[in-house]
Amino acid sequence: MAAESEQTFSETSPALQNAVKSSNQPPPETKESLWLRRLSILSFWAVVVFLGLPIWLKTTAIYRAELPLQEMTEWAEGKVCKPVFPLRIAVEAPDVSADAHHLLRTTQHALDDINDFSAHHLRLMLADPPLTANASQQVVSDGTRIQSDDEDVALLIRLIPVETGTTPRSHLQPFSPTLDVYYSPNQIPSQSSTGSTLATFLAQELHSLFAEEQAQLAHLLSTISGAHAAKVKALSPETSAQLERQSTRALKYAPTYHLTFSLFSPSYAPSAWDIETALRTYISPLLESFSGISNFTVDTQVQLYATFAPSVRQPEYDEETKAWTLRKEDLSGFVNAAEWPLSPSIGKGPTVNFIVYVPDHTQSPLLVNENAGNSWLIPQWGGVHILNLQSESDTPSALTTEMLAPAMHTFSNQLISLFGLPQSPASLPLRISTLERVRAASLIFSASSTLGALAQVYKKLPSIPVPDNVAQSTHRTIVHLQQACDFLRDGRFPSALEHARAAEVEAEKAFFERSMVGQVYFPDEHKVAVYLPLLGPVAVPLVMAALKELKSILKRG
Structure with a gap:
């Protein structure tokens, strides 16, 4: 009997065990509760996907205005503007009207x-006697009559018949863009x-007058790669080296320059100088000549x-x-930058310093040992002139305009060098016109290069914002260019220089926009590092419940 009962218990034991186990399980989930749980999970995900995610994207989105990238790149590569420099040369010949x-x-x-530089060509035209003070009626070499303002004529040639002296000969006016050519009637x-x-003779004279201008423009174009390289004439190594030295010495172009004239003395005298009269006499006329280029x-x-x-080292007596x-x-090291009040950032533009140093009468005259000179130029900074006064007694307490004349003449020449004015021809208006054309071309290239750099930044840094004012400045730059x-x-x-200056200003304004520069240091990786600790605890329960x-x-299923 005991064996049978034990066998019966062992046979019924699994059933009892299942019954006991089922009694410990929760009741089966109803269909309503199953769909309720699924709808709850789905509602959380719907809020995240359709509400939370759009709000997050909207609040963290970076606004990027549309830029004409293709057009900006074409300007930077020189595919839009082919620089040419047609110069109008007016010929005034009243005595040879029949054969003019x-x-x-x-x-x-x-x-x-x-002429071996096709981008720079001289165009001759016949000028009648002036009709007004500001205009002259002209006939181009092909016979077409035009009306041209004085500012459109680069040079006026006056043919003057003479009976004596060597002919043909010429004389260039030093303060007027006028070339007087003397000839015999039989020529x-x-x-x-x-x-x-x-x-x-006329062709050779014109070619020599504008030879340095052609060299400067060719040197400028040689620094531009791409479409411009094929139009550049070859320059000798000596000419290229000289032009490179001139460009290194000259100041970088700016719409406005600030000129500071300083008087330094190692003692208590001179304590006054008639600088206003000296500037008005010697410097102001030169600055007025440059007013069309810079302020x-x-x-x-x-x-x-x-x-x-x-x-x-202290001066030594020779x-x-x-x-x-x-x-x-x-x-x-002559300029004591640590103690002399020479601020490099006065005003909006770069500062150009001109120093008059008056040595003590016990150390006068003070000269440079190697060349016995008393002045020197500091590239891209300014100039220094040691004013040695012819006085056997004490140094005078005030400097008159006559005493300052040598220094003013030196500063005028140094100012011309710092602005990159060519050394020839002898006519100052022609040299300023050359600088005008060189500046216009260089500003066009500079603004175009800035547009290309902005396009590269726009493409390579998608995380920086681009406000609307950058797009507006970009469009204005292209229009001015x-x-x-x-x-x-x-x-x-x-007019070309005026618009080139405006293009350079707009291009710099667009490229150095503050909001763009500040966001360069906040890429997407930084945003992930900031938001991940906040979104992680919220995302884990939602993801696990969905899985x-x-x-x-x-x-x-």
Whole structure:
């Protein structure tokens, strides 16, 4: 009996065990509760996907205005503007009116034959006697009559018949863009001739007058890669090196320069100087000539008891020259930047410093040992002039305009060098016109390059914001560039320079936008690092619940 009962218990034991186990399980989930749980999970995900995620994307989105990237890149690569420099040369020949057209055609052919720079060409036209003070009626070498303002004419040639002296000969006016050419009446080419001595002479004179301008423009174009390289004429290594030195010495272009004229003295005198009269007499006319290129502000100062920099050796007396001398290697440290009040950031534009140093009468005259000079130029900074007064007694307490004249002449020459004015020809208006054309071309290239750099930044840094004012400045830059290029092609160089200056200002404004520069240091990786600790605790329960429910659905299926 005991064996049977034990067998029966062992047979019924699994059933009892299942019954006991089922009694410990929760009751089966109803269909209503199952759908309720799924709807709850789905509602959480719907809030996250359709409400939370759009709000997060909207609040963290970076606004990027649309930029004409293709057009900006084409300007940077030189595919839009092909720089050309057509110069109008007016010829005034009242005494050869019958053969004037033939003379112009003959001269034009001779000039074209010797011109090896196609981007820079001289266009001759016949000028009648002036009709008004500001305009003259002109006839181009092909016979077409036009009305041209004085500012559109680069040079006026006046043909003057003479009976004596060597002919043909020329004289360039130093303060007027006028070339006087003296000739004999028998040197006028006849209608049947194909050349003449006068025509050849005129062509050679014009070619030599604008030779340095062609070299400067060729050097400028040689620094531009791409479409411009094929139009550049070859320059000798010596010419290239000289132009490179000039560009290194000159100041970078700016719409406004601030000129500071300073008087330094190692003692209590001189304590006054008639600088206003001196500037008005010697400097103001030069600044007015440059007014079409840049604007200028001027201030002056006097600093007494100005000592040498500690790095400069004291002047030594030279018995041979009877003068105190400075070594050339000490000139770079002559300006005591630590103690002399020379601020480099006065005003909006760069500051150009001009220093008049009056040595004590016990150390006068003070000269440079190597060349016995008393002035030197500091590239891209300014100039220094040591004013040695012819006084055996004490240094005078005030400097008159006559005493300041040598320093003012030195500063005028230094100012010309710092602005990159060419060394030839001898006519100052022609040299300023050359600088005008070079500046216009360089500003077009600079603004175009800035547009290209902005396009690269826009493409490579998608995390930076681009406000609407950047797009507006970009469009204005392109408009000014196109107008500058058109005026350059038409030979209207003052207008071309004006629009090139505006394009440079707008391009710099767009590229150096503050909001863009500040966001460069906050890429997407930084945003993930900031938001992940906040979103992680919220996302884990939602993801785990969704995975569990998906697993349950797959198991039931």
